[in-house]
Amino acid sequence: MTSTITRDACAALDAADTLAHCRARFNLPADTIYLDGNSLGAMPANVPARMKQALEQEWAHGLIRSWNDADWYPAPQRTGDKIAKLIGAGQGEVIVADSTSVNLFKVLVAATRMQPGRRVILAERTNFPTDVYIAGSAAEMTGCELRCVDPDDVLAAIDETVAIVSLTHVNYKTGKRYDMEAVTRRAHEAGALIVWDLCHTAGAMPVQLNACEADFAVGCGYKYLNGGPGAPAFVFVASRHLAAIRQPLTGWHGHAKPFEFTHDYAPHPAIDRMLTGTAPQLGVIALESALDAFDGVDLNTLREKSVALGNLFIALADQELAGLGCGLASPRDADQRGSQVSLTHEEGYAIMQALIARNVIGDFRAPDILRFGFAPLYVRYVDIWDTIAALKDIIATGAWNTPEFRTRKSVT
Ligand SMILES: Cc1ncc(COP(=O)(O)O)c(C=O)c1O
CATH class of the missing domain: 3.40.640.10 (Type I PLP-dependent aspartate aminotransferase-like (Major domain))
Structure with missing residues (x-):
């Protein structure tokens, strides 16, 4: 039997993360979870x-x-x-x-x-x-x-x-x-x-x-x-x-x-x-x-964290999203994956808009893909937990089902 993953367990992973200090190298809004670094990376703090x-x-x-x-x-x-x-x-x-x-x-x-x-x-x-x-x-x-x-x-x-x-x-x-x-x-x-x-x-x-x-x-x-x-x-x-x-x-x-x-x-x-x-x-x-x-980042450590974030995302999706209409569009085997995990849902567009309205940012790719990218320099393990929790709430309560979230914007 597999044990349940808790938010505290995710926080413990962050506490042990040897790349955790790299997050301070970026200007990220404190209230935002950013899982779209595979589309537009966050701004490094030294750039301005x-x-x-x-x-x-x-x-x-x-x-x-x-x-x-x-x-x-x-x-x-x-x-x-x-x-x-x-x-x-x-x-x-x-x-x-x-x-x-x-x-x-x-x-x-x-x-x-x-x-x-x-x-x-x-x-x-x-x-x-x-x-x-x-x-x-x-x-x-x-x-x-x-x-x-x-x-x-x-x-x-x-x-x-x-x-x-x-x-x-x-x-x-x-x-x-x-x-x-x-x-x-x-x-x-x-x-x-x-x-x-x-x-x-x-x-x-x-x-x-x-x-x-x-x-x-x-x-x-x-x-x-x-x-x-x-x-x-x-x-x-x-x-x-x-x-x-x-x-x-x-x-x-x-x-x-x-x-x-x-x-x-x-x-x-x-x-x-x-x-x-x-x-x-x-x-x-x-x-x-x-x-x-x-600077000073070991690329093998970067990859290990990227794999761990992806594996955690998939394990939490299995644990929390069962029965909510989500599929996995990415390989389960981390050896066959890059640094993103994609889910499918027939209402993927509106769900992603509802997620973004809660400051959890991923993106949508037609026809039904919700993409989540894990930039290992600034994504935390608790971000994964909080994203899945928000996703679960949005789908389970139908919070995505509003005209505002269903209306397609020009950039998805
Ligand atoms: C695989 C791949 N190639 C190319 C591009 C985009 O190229 P460009 O920067 O010329 O718009 C993207 C953009 O997402 C991409 O994912």
């Missing part, structure tokens, strides 16, 4: 002071001199190097630029160019839509076919016709994750290159891009990296590919010598060749300082 300096001294006073004097120009490279440490990449293999969508386009076209004679981009049907849309355009422009298969069929679908395998490591709806090493190995055995989207991975759990011999990766700065709304994204190119990769958006910041203003394009020899135009500098500065929240 850094932005104030960037605005009032570097921009207002330094003006254009700050590109040199405040070291603005190399910020995308510096920030990329910080992110590299979180994803098992080397220094000089990651740079911050553009959005995930744009970086994916650049990488897919570039990778396809490296695979003459192969004309298939293999992706999967349940991927985040932007990944599929972008892969479709990249395929059309390079004369390739986009082949989308079900997630469980990916390994079997990798054959000698495939140029590129393009996958998201952790699925945005279910939180299910791929075995990066096994899939990368299979792609290489078949002579394909692999592109990993790390949007739901970077900052939530360690991955070892280089140990897996991954070729390319992209990911966003505003989820678990906490870079702020619309933060610039990152792109990884394994150093063995740097000399050969030719990305299609050949803007001047990717040029070998941008300030010589030459007529002909010559790609920068280093990761800088993945740049296009001028960086959204304030966004890069915010992301760069936000990454300090990871």
